[in-house]
Amino acid sequence: MAVKASKGSTILDVARKANIGIRSVCGGKGLCGKCKVLVKGGVEHRLADKSIISDEEIGKGYVLACLAKVVGDVEVFIPSESQFGKAKLLSYVNLPKIEVEPILNRITISDYFDIVKLSSFYRVDDDLIRKAEDFVERRGKAIAFVDPFHNAVVDVKESGVYYGVAVDVGTTKIVVALLNTQSGEVIDVESEFNKQMMYGEDIVSRISYATNDEKLKELQKAVVDVVNALVNDLCRKHGVDKKSIYHVSVAGNTAMTYLFVGANPHVLIQSFKQPVKISPKPYILRASDIGLDVNRNALVYVLPCSGRFLGGDVVGDIITAGLHLMDEPALLIDIGTNAEVVIGCRNWFLGTTAPAGPAFEGWGLRCGVRAVQGAIESVEIDSNTLKARYRVIGNVKPIGICGSGYIDLVAQLFINGVIDAQGKFYRDIESPYIRRGPDGYEYVVASAEESGTGRDIVITEKDIYNVIDSKSSVCAAISILMKRMHLDVHKIKHVFICGAFGRYLNIDSAIAIGMIPEFPNAEISFIGNGSLGGAILTTLSKSYVQAAENVAKNTASIELMLDPNFMEEYEAGFILPGKQELFPIWW
Ligand code: FES
Incomplete structure (x- = not known):
């Protein structure tokens, strides 16, 4: 594909545009x-750290797209590991059984008197009045669908059903579900990478980019464009008229929520030494306010957030898991770019967020990739030969290792006595799979011949340290919440694992490396994408809208970095698997 570029712009800027x-x-x-991309032709490359791009790579024609300025015609080849890749569809959600109570009210209009009443009680556009008059004249009846939040008529129809859309705006992926609001059926689900990733894969980079209204709008548009494209695909596939979508419910973490509604997100990265007050109210908009390509008057309900790091996605997790209906405290963990952890039941919830993501998203690890096609997602090590057996997403040659693969790998290396309790390789093991590499000791998971990149896929001692670092903060978050509520591992009877990543997590491996404590009396349930679950439930049920708002109000959040016990708990995780009180069976 050929694109025009203005001289002086970077390859990354050109690609974004x-x-x-x-x-x-x-x-x-x-x-x-x-x-990293491969180029032939006119670029000027700014100097970069050699650990980021080596002289050898530069000699072969590789440049960093963000530091390479276009100065003439240039051919760019984007290697698979530098592409977003093909998203693994992580749309599974274990929804509770509910009674469908659509959010919009249906008002039957039988004569002109009803039309007059309609326009005196609700905000209603002139064209909708005309539509109602026309239906009454020709058919003797019409139905008006009223958005109770705006007290406005969304549309007037001859009869029946309106459609809803539930959206999970994740930092990495956006998932959209098309719903029949009458029957409660989830018609279909589609997902795509969040295009905001072109502005940085972590939240802080994106917030830092939004320095003015124009840039904030750019970020908002990046999400809205993906939602529109997914809605378009779903409607085409199922023969649904986009204009008959009257309700869109959206859930996301607090930063994604702010960026979606176009609110200034800078408050979220202000001093981490002070807690930030977040309103636990939902954002209520209309589709035309933000350019959603559904009925222009459609209600857009954005799930409320309850803290700087506890967004509508966590509220969605809680109502999907049904924590708000439980009598005994349960634990909920949502592992994504960050790990959100909540303890609670009925009317109280205590939650926090641990910065788990970078390693589990493959960031900062030599062969780390996200859960895309070609990622090694699970690993077992043969205890005799020490050779790795692995499973690759999409059954293709591996291009790297994703989060669940790393957790398995560290667990398997530990269980098989290849690394010690501090994550260091035992130096006296003779094996063709363990060697000294440029970053110290490393274990070869897949050789260059087996891999799809033509390079060995390895895990280094530094990578293991990063995984231990991430898992320690998740475990510290759980431990701190339990301590605050005077609970120990024996008292927790139910653990809910949510999130796309959690769905593919091997719990035994997560416990073996000390990411999740041992809960001897707990039943473990996988919820899947609870954020999408929350968006679906609040599209289909008035009671769940109320539940979401109560949960947001009743959730207290702890900022982990401000907790005086955090460092102690976190450091305890650096001896695998972790503290005896959290791993009673292991010890
Ligand atoms: Fe180019 Fe990070 S080094 S985007």
């Missing part, structure tokens, strides 16, 4: 090395 996905974990600062 042309909607071409190049990974940009650090937001284009030249720090992550994930935007």
Whole structure:
């Protein structure tokens, strides 16, 4: 494909404008090395750290897309590991059984008197009045669908059903479900990468990018465009008229929520030394306010957030898991770019967020990739030969290792006595799979011949340290919440694992490396995408709208970094698997 570029702009900028996905974990600062591309022709490359791009790579024609300025015609080849990749569809959600009570009210209009009443009680556009008059004249009846939040008529129809759309706006992926609001059926689900990733894969990079209204709008548009494209695909596939979508419910973390509604998100990255007050109210908009391509008057309900790091996605998790209906405290963990952890039941919830993501999203790890086609997602090590057996997403040659693969790998290396309790390789093991590499000791998971990149896929001692670092903060978050509520591992009877990543997590491996404590008396349930679950439930049920708002109000959040016990708990995780009180069976 050919695109025009203005002289002096970087390859990454050109790709962003042309909607071409190049990974940009650090937001284009030249720090992550994930935007490597192969070029032939006119570019000028700014100097970069040799650990990010080596002289050998530069000699072969590789540049960092964010540091390479276009100065003439240039051919760019984007290697698979630098592309967004093909998203693994992570749309599974274990929904509770509910009674469908559509949010919009249906008002039957039988004569002109009803039309007059309608326009005196509700805001109603002139064209809808005309539509109602026409239906009454020709058919003797019409139905008006009223948005109770805006007290406005969304549309007037001859009869029946309106459709709803539930959206999970994740930092990495956007998932959209098309719903029949009458029967409660989830007609279909589609997902796509969040195009905001072109502005940085982490939240802070994106917030830092939104320095003015124009840039904030750019970020908002990046999400809305993906939602519109997914809605369009779903409607085409199922023969649904987009204009008959009257309700869109959206859930996302607090930063994604702010960026979706176009609110200034900078407050979220202000001093981490002070807690930030977040309103636990939902955002209520109309589709035309933000350019959603459904009925222009459609109600857009954005699930409320309850803290700087506890967004509508967590509220969605809670109502999907049914924590708000439980009598005994349960634990909920949503592992994504960050790990959100909540303890609670009925009318109280205590939650926090641990910065788990970078390693589990493959950031900062030598062969780390997200859960895309070609990622090694699970690993077992043969205890005799120490050779790895692995499973690859999409059954293709592996291009790297994703989060669940890393957790398995560290667990398997530990259980098989290849690494010690501090994550260091035992130096006296003789094996063709363990060797000294440029970053110290490493274990070869897949050789260059087996891999799809032509390079060995390895896990280094440094990678293991990063995984231990991430898992320690997740475990510290759980431990701190339990301590605050005077609960120990024996008292928790139910653990809910949510989130796309959680769905593919091997719980035994997560416990073996000390990411999740042992809960000897607990039943473990996988909820799947609870954020999407929350958006679906609040599209189909008035009671769940109320539940979401109560949960947001009744959730207290702890900022982990401000907790005086955090460092102690976190450091305890650096001896695998972790503290005896959290791993009673292991010890
Ligand atoms: Fe280019 Fe990170 S190094 S986006």
